[in-house]
Each structure stands twice: as C-alpha cells, then as structure tokens.
Amino acid sequence: MDVFGLAVAAGGDFLCAAAVDAAHELGLYARLADGPATLAELAAAADVVRGQRRLGALCDVLAATGALVRVAPGEARFAAPTSPPPRPVVPRAGWGLLADVIRRDRPLPPEGGALERRYQLHLARAGAAAARELAPLLAGPSLLDLGGGAGAYTAAFLAAHPGATATLVDVHDVLALAAVELAAVRDRVRLVGGDARVAPVGAGHGAVLLSNLLHLHGPSGCAGLCAAAARAVAPGGVVVVKDLRVDEDRGGPLAGLLFALNMAIYTDEGDVHAPFRIRTWLEDAGLVVVEERRLAAAPDAIVLLARRPTAAGSFPRSAGSPGPDLA
Ligand SMILES: C[S@@+](CC[C@H](N)C(=O)[O-])C[C@H]1O[C@@H](n2cnc3c(N)ncnc32)[C@H](O)[C@@H]1O
CATH class of the missing domain: 3.40.50.150 (Vaccinia Virus protein VP39)
Structure with a gap:
C-alpha cells in the first residue's frame, strides 16, 4: 500500500481527498502536464495572487501522499505522478473550500461557541x-x-x-x-x-x-x-x-x-x-x-x-526523568 493508501486507511481519507480535489480545482495537474513546476509557478497557474504559504501547505500534503512528486527533498518544486489521482467528490464546506481559501489567502472563520x-x-x-x-x-x-x-x-x-x-x-x-x-x-x-x-x-x-x-x-x-x-x-x-x-x-x-x-x-x-x-x-x-x-x-x-542560564552562565543539562534525547 502506498503512503496515500496508508493515510486513507488511517482515517485521513476525507482530508486527503479534499487536498486532491483542491489540486484539481486549482489546476495543478493541468499545469504539471507541461512538466515540473516550482511553487511560484504553480501559484501563478492557479491564480494565487497573494501569499504562497497556504498553497505550499497543500503541496506538502499532496507530495507526502504520492498525489504529487517532490522533485528533490526539501525543494518546493513538484511534478505530477505517473497517474494523477482522479478528482473526488467533496462537500463544499470546511476542507471542501480549500481551493477558495488558497486563492483568497484568507482563512475560514473560527468555529467559536x-x-x-x-x-x-x-x-x-x-x-x-x-x-x-x-x-x-x-x-x-x-x-x-x-x-x-x-x-x-x-x-x-x-x-x-x-x-x-x-x-x-x-x-x-x-x-x-x-x-x-x-x-x-x-x-x-x-x-x-x-x-x-x-x-x-x-x-x-x-x-x-x-x-x-x-x-x-x-x-x-x-x-x-x-x-x-x-x-x-x-x-x-x-x-x-x-x-x-x-x-x-x-x-x-x-x-x-x-x-x-x-x-x-x-x-x-x-x-x-x-x-x-x-x-x-x-x-x-x-x-x-x-x-x-x-x-x-x-x-x-x-x-x-x-x-534560562543563571547569572554565572550555567544550567542543568537535563530536566526531569531521562528520555530519548534527540538533540
Ligand atoms: C490548542 S489549545 C492548547 C491548550 C493546551 N495548552 C493543550 O496543550 O491542551 C491553544 C490554546 O492557546 C490559547 N492561545 C492562543 N494564543 C494565545 C495568546 N496569544 N495568549 C493566550 N492564549 C492563547 C487558545 O485560546 C487555546 O486555548
């Protein structure tokens, strides 16, 4: 099972489907049919006029699930997979408004209450x-x-x-x-x-x-x-x-x-x-x-x-009980 399949099995299926739907709506697959593109080039093709942060977050998810291919690790340059996923049907609420949020560069209102x-x-x-x-x-x-x-x-x-x-x-x-x-x-x-x-x-x-x-x-x-x-x-x-x-x-x-x-x-x-x-x-x-x-x-x-160092510039190296130190 690929990563996209694993995400689906883990319960992220709706979120991943909404991401693929947004990619289609923003025309990402149409643009990538012409070859790999940077985030800025995808933004231009998708009419994202202000801010690329939200589009970048979408591309990160698509790349992690195999719905896009990241050309090199850590680079914001993407290609289409051999067979792009078909466009799913996603209700137009919440994550279903992803493409709109990205184009307008404005978040949905908080739920509140x-x-x-x-x-x-x-x-x-x-x-x-x-x-x-x-x-x-x-x-x-x-x-x-x-x-x-x-x-x-x-x-x-x-x-x-x-x-x-x-x-x-x-x-x-x-x-x-x-x-x-x-x-x-x-x-x-x-x-x-x-x-x-x-x-x-x-x-x-x-x-x-x-x-x-x-x-x-x-x-x-x-x-x-x-x-x-x-x-x-x-x-x-x-x-x-x-x-x-x-x-x-x-x-x-x-x-x-x-x-x-x-x-x-x-x-x-x-x-x-x-x-x-x-x-x-x-x-x-x-x-x-x-x-x-x-x-x-x-x-x-x-x-x-x-x-926070003390006035003498020292501090204990470890806090509390031992655990896996990844530093
Ligand atoms: C996701 S909740 C986390 C609550 C708790 N720390 C936990 O880990 O379960 C984040 C909380 O931070 C509060 N918060 C966000 N920005 C804040 C700020 N600038 N000043 C005070 N509270 C803030 C929110 O109201 C919310 O209750």
Whole structure:
C-alpha cells in the first residue's frame, strides 16, 4: 500500500481527498502536464495572487501522499505522478473550500461557541496521557502554562508536584472552562486572562510551558511568545515547547503536514513549525535549547526543552526523568 493508501486507511481519507480535489480545482495537474513546476509557478497557474504559504501547505500534503512528486527533498518544486489521482467528490464546506481559501489567502472563520468549548474539552481529555508524561520534565515549585486551555497540563503538573502552584494564561472565555476543569486544585492555580505575550504573569517561575500553542501563530507571534516565556522563567529554570511535529524538509510525517494544512485553512498565520525554527525563537529569547524529545503518548509531537542560564552562565543539562534525547 502506498503512503496515500496508508493515510486513507488511517482515517485521513476525507482530508486527503479534499487536498486532491483542491489540486484539481486549482489546476495543478493541468499545469504539471507541461512538466515540473516550482511553487511560484504553480501559484501563478492557479491564480494565487497573494501569499504562497497556504498553497505550499497543500503541496506538502499532496507530495507526502504520492498525489504529487517532490522533485528533490526539501525543494518546493513538484511534478505530477505517473497517474494523477482522479478528482473526488467533496462537500463544499470546511476542507471542501480549500481551493477558495488558497486563492483568497484568507482563512475560514473560527468555529467559536459550543464547538470551541467541545474542542477544548476534547483536547484536555485527548492530551491527558501526554500531559502526565510531560509533567516530570517541568521543574517545580511553580509552573506558568501559556495558552493552557482547559488545563490538562496544569492538572498533570500539580498532580506530579504536590507542593507546587501553577499560573495558567488563556483568553477569558477559555479560562471559564479551565476554572471548572481545575476545580479540585483551584487553591493552587492562578488564572490570568489575556494575550500571553503581555499578560501580567510575574517572573521567577521554575518552568514555563507552551503546549500546542505555537502552531496557532506565525513567526512574529511565536517569537513574542518565546520571549514572554524567557522573561517569566527563573534563572536555571526550564521552558518547554510541546507541539505537532514536521521534519525539517517538510517531507512528513503526514499527521503534522495535515495539521499544518488545517492551520492554513483556519488561521491567519498558524503552521506546524519545523524544529529549527522553534529552536531559533527560543535562542533569540536568550534561552539555551538542551534537549529535543518525543513522547510515547503523543508520537506525532515534538518536545523541546530550553534553559534560562543563571547569572554565572550555567544550567542543568537535563530536566526531569531521562528520555530519548534527540538533540
Ligand atoms: C490548542 S489549545 C492548547 C491548550 C493546551 N495548552 C493543550 O496543550 O491542551 C491553544 C490554546 O492557546 C490559547 N492561545 C492562543 N494564543 C494565545 C495568546 N496569544 N495568549 C493566550 N492564549 C492563547 C487558545 O485560546 C487555546 O486555548
């Protein structure tokens, strides 16, 4: 079975079908019938007048599934496969509007309301095992959980560190949900509403966590969030980024590429950022990246651990319990 078949078998069939449908609608196969083309050439053929980021995310998915061929690893130059996939029938909603989103370079409106609430609760339940696995890496006695959502990571941290406290930052609507979810440990949690880049969170936290936060933002937003984390962490403390994973050459894994395309559809600038970009934002904020890990409970995720040096310029090399060090 090819990669496209594997994705279908794994349940990504609708998403992959929507990607192929968009490729047909944008005329990518018609253009590639004349020979290989760069992303810029495909954009011109598809009437994508502004921004190629969304089209790039589509081509990454198509290439990872065999619906396009990447001419050389890491290069944004593509050819048609020997037999291009036939155009599937896709309903004109959500991912079915992909070609339109790419042409207009404008995201679909966020779902909001009850759907957003259900999504946050789903994230908290689905993330509980990863949160438990990550908790020992977060040194006590105080955690700052930026974009903490309904609080799965804060809850796991407080369970793993009985004497510790936590500060969770998120937008006001989401904080109401966090207050309910964290009711059992409410006396150990401070909830702060607002933009995590500027919210009054204090300083000297032993650990700062950015879990599934950076993918909602573009480069300048990510740089600002990493800078906020660096300001808030104590000297010698740890900043942990956990997020979806894509390879540096954006050749895979498919789950990360599909998620990146989802961000291209639903956010202004969101993306699944390659590890070297996250490292750069952390290092530009004055932190020292000490480890890159994977989580058994979330194989599609990456975890980067960075330390704020002490005044003497030293920091512990490792945080918490040992794990596969991929740095
Ligand atoms: C995908 S959820 C992740 C929630 C939680 N950290 C987790 O991993 O399960 C991202 C959260 O970040 C919040 N968020 C995004 N940008 C933010 C910002 N600039 N300031 C505060 N919260 C933000 C969103 O409201 C959302 O609750």
